[in-house]
Amino acid sequence: MRWSHLIPTPSKVLDLACGHGRHAHWFAQRGCQVLAVDRNEEALADIDRVQNSNIKTRCVDLETGSWPLSGEHFDALVVTHYLWRPLWGDLVQCIEPGGWVIYETFSAGNEQFGAPKRADFLLKPGELLNVFKDFRIVCYEEGQLDCPKRVVQRIVAQKCEISGLELSASPLKS
Numbered sequence: 001m002r003w004s005h006l007i008p009t010p011s012k013v014l015d016l017a018c019g020h021g022r023h024a025h026w027f028a029q030r031g032c033q034v035l036a037v038d039r040n041e042e043a044l045a046d047i048d049r050v051q052n053s054n055i056k057t058r059c060v061d062l063e064t065g066s067w068p069l070s071g072e073h074f075d076a077l078v079v080t081h082y083l084w085r086p087l088w089g090d091l092v093q094c095i096e097p098g099g100w101v102i103y104e105t106f107s108a109g110n111e112q113f114g115a116p117k118r119a120d121f122l123l124k125p126g127e128l129l130n131v132f133k134d135f136r137i138v139c140y141e142e143g144q145l146d147c148p149k150r151v152v153q154r155i156v157a158q159k160c161e162i163s164g165l166e167l168s169a170s171p172l173k174s
């Protein structure tokens with residue numbers, strides 16, 4: 001909510017591992033076209049029941065097989081409370097140049113407070129900064145929150161219109 005004014009409307013938004021779609025609903029009521037994906041059919045059915053024409057749901061398992069959204073691109077990617085590291089490359093590439101990522105999940109240190117505790121599900125210090133290092137970072141936060149006590153990382157960042165790779169691939173002129 002704090003940063004969603006950065007996402008223009010109408011925009012194509014991907015709510016990845018959306019659960020019951022709290023962010024899908026938020027962006028849909030702002031006028032975005034949202035694709036909400038999750039493997040939980042019941043959660044997706046709850047979203048469908050609301051019959052918001054701005055939200056489409058898709059049931060996918062993000063952790064088996066190849067990236068299920070191959071060839072699809074989004075103006076914004078929203079991910080909260082979900083981490084599956086093999087997807088990093090696909091998440092970066094599914095964002096349109098000039099598009100945005102809003103990502104928040106649990107970070108190392110959260111294990112002292114409760115689930116998730118497994119290292120696989122906890123970001124390493126600075127990990128979101130590293131994954132989105134070629135983006136224009138608008139906000140990055142890492143630390144402990146209260147009520148409930150938890151340790152998180154958050155990033156809001158914009159994919160550059162011209163990637164570093166394209167820049168370095170340009171022929172140099174004397």
Ligand SMILES: C[S@@+](CC[C@H](N)C(=O)[O-])C[C@H]1O[C@@H](n2cnc3c(N)ncnc32)[C@H](O)[C@@H]1O
Pocket residue numbers: 016017018019020021022037038039040043060061062063064079080081082
């Ligand atoms: C903690 S919930 C977060 C839901 C939502 N992003 C939110 O913050 O309210 C994690 C979500 O990840 C989904 N998930 C876990 N593993 C998944 C997988 N392999 N493929 C797709 N979704 C998955 C779960 O079904 C669940 O809805």
